[in-house]
Amino acid sequence: MTKPQLFGADYSVYVRIVRLALAEKGVACDLVPVDVFAADGVPAWYLELHPFGRIPAFEHHGLRLFETAAIARYVDEAFAGPPLQPADVRQRAVMAQIIGLLDSYGYRPMVRDVYVERVFRPKSGKVSDEALIAAGIEKSRTCLAALARLKSDGDWLLGSGLTLADLHAAPMFAYFVKAPEGRKLLGEQPELSRWWERVSALPSFAATEPTS
Numbered sequence: 751m752t753k754p755q756l757f758g759a760d761y762s763v764y765v766r767i768v769r770l771a772l773a774e775k776g777v778a779c780d781l782v783p784v785d786v787f788a789a790d791g792v793p794a795w796y797l798e799l800h801p802f803g804r805i806p807a808f809e810h811h812g813l814r815l816f817e818t819a820a821i822a823r824y825v826d827e828a829f830a831g832p833p834l835q836p837a838d839v840r841q842r843a844v845m846a847q848i849i850g851l852l853d854s855y856g857y858r859p860m861v862r863d864v865y866v867e868r869v870f871r872p873k874s875g876k877v878s879d880e881a882l883i884a885a886g887i888e889k890s891r892t893c894l895a896a897l898a899r900l901k902s903d904g905d906w907l908l909g910s911g912l913t914l915a916d917l918h919a920a921p922m923f924a925y926f927v928k929a930p931e932g933r934k935l936l937g938e939q940p941e942l943s944r945w946w947e948r949v950s951a952l953p954s955f956a957a958t959e960p961t962s
Contacts, residue, residue, distance in 0.1 A: 754772070848907060897939075
């Protein structure tokens with residue numbers, strides 16, 4: 751079978767989500783580097799794959815996709831391996847809700863406002879925006895509380911089985927806990943803390959660790 755191609759950079763939260771899904775399904779892929787921050791802008795050839803110039807994009811047997819949730823669902827349904835979506839329709843709805851919650855209310859405060867401002871900018875010799883961090887902390891607290899309420903009993907966000915919801919959340923948390931504020935907020939949610947210990951111990955999590 752022709753390997754799928756994933757376009758993007760391994761540091762990207764959203765690229766890593768797809769890489770996690772592929773790893774859990776046991777599917778090898780070619781990661782084609784795309785620098786969306788290049789001095790000359792997004793490469794013209796890439797806009798054929800993603801008209802908005804974001805990452806990732808995905809191609810397999812002539813099918814081209816963008817948007818991480820759509821790619822991850824395709825990976826789960828197109829390849830053999832353990833299912834990554836609940837069989838129960840109600841649980842699938844909650845899974846979709848968690849993914850939407852993370853995209854709409856989690857990614858920006860947890861990663862862009864807390865991690866980038868507290869950890870990434872100082873490493874680059876830049877000054878953190880403390881007001882942005884403070885606002886990000888409050889939004890992240892709300893997000894984590896909502897996620898804790900939605901979490902089912904069991905090891906994973908939807909209970910006893912690993913799903914796309916876990917794989918969507920894990921890369922965001924990976925950056926979030928690099929900031930002391932992120933670790934403190936996560937510590938206020940014991941169930942999510944135990945979930946984080948489990949998901950961050952997955953072999954697929956180690957295999958998709960960013961190189962940069």
